[in-house]
Amino acid sequence: MRSSERQIFSFLKRYQIILVSAALALFSLHLALTDKKEYARGYLLKEILSYTVTPVQSAILGVQGSIKGVWTDYFYLVGVKDENEALKKTVYSLVEENRRLSEETKQNERLRALLEFKEALPYSTIGSAITGYSMERWSRTIVIDKGSSNGIEKDHGAIALTGVVGRVVEVNGASSRVLLTTDLRSNIDVIIERTRVKGVVEGNGTDGLVMKYVRQVDDVKPGDIVVTSGLSGVFPKGLAVGEVIRVEKSGDNFFKHIEVRPAVDLGRLEEVLVLKENSFHEK
Amino acid sequence: MKEFLLFLPLTIIYLALKSTLFASFPLPDIPLIMVFYLASRKASVEGALFAFVLGYLDDAFSGSVIGASSFALVLIYLGTHLMSMLVEFTTPTAKAGGAAAAALIKGAAVYYVLRYSNVDTYFLTHVVLQALVTGFFAPPVISALQWLTMLVTPRKFKDNES
Numbered sequence: 001m002r003s004s005e006r007q008i009f010s011f012l013k014r015y016q017i018i019l020v021s022a023a024l025a026l027f028s029l030h031l032a033l034t035d036k037k038e039y040a041r042g043y044l045l046k047e048i049l050s051y052t053v054t055p056v057q058s059a060i061l062g063v064q065g066s067i068k069g070v071w072t073d074y075f076y077l078v079g080v081k082d083e084n085e086a087l088k089k090t091v092y093s094l095v096e097e098n099r100r101l102s103e104e105t106k107q108n109e110r111l112r113a114l115l116e117f118k119e120a121l122p123y124s125t126i127g128s129a130i131t132g133y134s135m136e137r138w139s140r141t142i143v144i145d146k147g148s149s150n151g152i153e154k155d156h157g158a159i160a161l162t163g164v165v166g167r168v169v170e171v172n173g174a175s176s177r178v179l180l181t182t183d184l185r186s187n188i189d190v191i192i193e194r195t196r197v198k199g200v201v202e203g204n205g206t207d208g209l210v211m212k213y214v215r216q217v218d219d220v221k222p223g224d225i226v227v228t229s230g231l232s233g234v235f236p237k238g239l240a241v242g243e244v245i246r247v248e249k250s251g252d253n254f255f256k257h258i259e260v261r262p263a264v265d266l267g268r269l270e271e272v273l274v275l276k277e278n279s280f281h282e283k
Numbered sequence: 284m285k286e287f288l289l290f291l292p293l294t295i296i297y298l299a300l301k302s303t304l305f306a307s308f309p310l311p312d313i314p315l316i317m318v319f320y321l322a323s324r325k326a327s328v329e330g331a332l333f334a335f336v337l338g339y340l341d342d343a344f345s346g347s348v349i350g351a352s353s354f355a356l357v358l359i360y361l362g363t364h365l366m367s368m369l370v371e372f373t374t375p376t377a378k379a380g381g382a383a384a385a386a387l388i389k390g391a392a393v394y395y396v397l398r399y400s401n402v403d404t405y406f407l408t409h410v411v412l413q414a415l416v417t418g419f420f421a422p423p424v425i426s427a428l429q430w431l432t433m434l435v436t437p438r439k440f441k442d443n444e445s
Contacts, residue, residue: 021331021361028335028357031350032396060303133306134346138397141346143302170346177346 058131058145114271117161123236124276125159126150130269131175140183140203142166144272147174155234157275163240163263164188164228165272176274180266181241182207189231190241195219198229201241201260207267209242211258218256220247226260235275285435287333290317290428294337298344309412311420312386314341318356319385320425322363323372334360348397355392359385375422382425383418390414 012019111127118125128150132143146152148171158165158178166186170177179186182203190201190211197218199211214220224244230237242260250257297313314337321330338353345352363372363385372381390410 016328017326017331017364018361020328021334021357021364024331024335025354025357025361028338028350028354029396032348032354033350033399060299064304132302134302134344135306136345136347138393139345139347143346179346 061131110271113161114273118273121273125273126152126276127271128158128176128274129271135267138184138205140180140186140205140266141169142178142180142269142272144176144178144274145174146274147172147176149173151276152176152274153278156277157235158272159235159239159275160264160269160272162265163242164235165264165266165269167234168274178272178274181209181262181264182266188235188241189229190226191229192220192244193225193227195224199258201226204259207262209260209262211244211260212255214256214258216249216254216256220244220256220258222247236277286321286432287329289431289435290333291336293431294340298340302344309416311417311424312389312413313424314338314352314356315359315386315389315417316382316421316424317428318360319363319372319382319421320428322360323367323381326360326364326367331357331360347393351393351396352389354396355389358392359388362388378422378425379418382421383414386414386417387411 338356
């Protein structure tokens with residue numbers, strides 16, 4: 001081996017951690033700067049995660065429910081006198097059954113209402129349960145238990161009884177990720193129901209929405225209902241997005257600053273309907 | 284290598300819990316503490332790759348922009364490796380301070396990557412709160428990681444020294 005080759009080899013060996021780290025950082029940066037434009041790139045890992053993570057998440061949520069039940073109903077009864085054991089067991093089983101029936105009744109009510117809503121809609125939808133949440137500052141998404149094998153595609157809209165939930169941004173075989181309306185990356189073409197003023201609703205990264213691009217001269221006031229305009233094609237026209245709660249002058253003196261309360265309580269959501277149409281552009 | 288195989292399922296369990304039961308709790312950033320621990324103890328090429336994998340998993344579970352966390356974690360791995368040549372992260376205070384600083388750097392790195400990707404985001408209390416929680420829990424988590432590492436690493440004894 002020549003002296004120059006030895007020097008290069010020695011340099012690479014000495015700084016291998018720095019070189020590999022720098023290469024990985026650049027590769028990560030490349031992924032980050034290209035991923036936003038194309039959410040549904042077929043990463044093998046994502047596909048594997050959809051089949052491994054989603055069942056784990058479902059199982060954890062199931063275990064949570066069971067542990068809650070055991071904690072509140074069983075441990076509470078530990079320590080009673082022996083002679084009341086049998087009676088307490090009966091009480092326990094009745095309480096447990098009652099809790100289960102109550103939970104099932106509530107679920108039935110929700111599902112019945114969702115089914116009636118689904119049947120009343122003039123377009124094809126599919127019901128789906130939520131199996132995971134991400135409620136971080138810069139990422140507000142949910143994972144649902146339906147994927148491409150159920151006919152779900154990227155950019156399909158997700159709705160609930162009271163209005164718009166979000167948009168499908170990632171589809172795997174058995175699960176999908178829905179970008180919620182409150183996510184900073186979300187934007188929906190909307191109109192004010194009362195005055196037909198157009199604008200764009202964006203998430204504020206917490207639990208609220210902001211309506212943008214409404215001029216100072218336009219007529220918008222608190223209490224106005226914001227509905228989808230149907231212009232983007234993701235949602236049909238007229239679905240409730242939220243209610244105006246505050247209207248202020250913005251710093252630029254040209255547009256209004258409008259805060260909107262989402263029509264759907266995203267924190268309590270358990271099931272959604274995914275619209276199976278590809279485009280709702282008016283023909 | 285054995286410790287990576289041990290830490291990986293722990294990370295997956297942590298991320299699965301974070302995205303389900305504890306979605307709205309300010310949990311300590313365990314993948315970040317792992318990266319900090321590995322880089323401050325004995326840095327290696329495998330460690331850098333592991334930091335990338337942890338970041339990728341973090342992004343995949345949280346639904347954030349893929350690459351943002353892996354960029355931040357690889358950067359922190361490199362930074363901690365270089366810093367550990369100057370500072371010894373052996374006392375609980377140094378571990379807590381180092382992990383909190385790393386969490387702030389991660390928050391800032393993710394924030395700037397997202398801003399550069401035209402995602403409209405804010406650098407607010409979330410990042411600072413996460414850094415404080417991570418710093419607070421870093422010493423016990425690092426002790427637990429050390430204990431786990433000892434379990435999978437065979438000990439060598441010098442029988443006779445002549």
